[in-house]
Amino acid sequence: MAKVAQSSELKAAFEKHRGQTEEHVTRLEGVFEAIGKKPVGKTCAAIMGITEEGAEIMEEYNGSPSLDAGLLAAAQAVEHYEISRYGTLRTDAAVWQSRVPC
Ligand SMILES: [Fe+2]
Structure with a gap:
């Protein structure tokens, strides 16, 4: 999306987010290493649908002044x-942590 964004600010935001996401992955790999587990990827149907919709927006709005609004959406x-998923996982982890005997 950074490649097709028209606004330099939006391009920069997408690129910044990519860097943050890579940092998150590195952190998660460290967590898995710390607990002696191997991280395993799993395809998420919901995200696949959302990214497919993003691809459709890029195609349909190519060259349109509305492209950036669509990319942002x-x-x-x-x-x-x-x-929504991270919030649930964080809450669930806190519940499990509270059950661990000291
Ligand atoms: Fe993200």
Whole structure:
């Protein structure tokens, strides 16, 4: 999406986010290493659908002044999905942690 974004600010935001995501992956790999587990990837049907929609937006709005708005909407859809899942995982981890005997 950074490659096709028209606004330099949006391009920069996408590139910054990519760097942050790579940092998150590195952190997660460290967590798995610390607990002696191997991280395993799993395809997420919801994210696949959202990214497919983003690809459609890039094609349909190519050259249109509305392209950046569409790209931003697609990116926000992914982020909101991530937030809902990470929030649940964080809460679940806290519940499990509270059950561990001292
Ligand atoms: Fe993200």
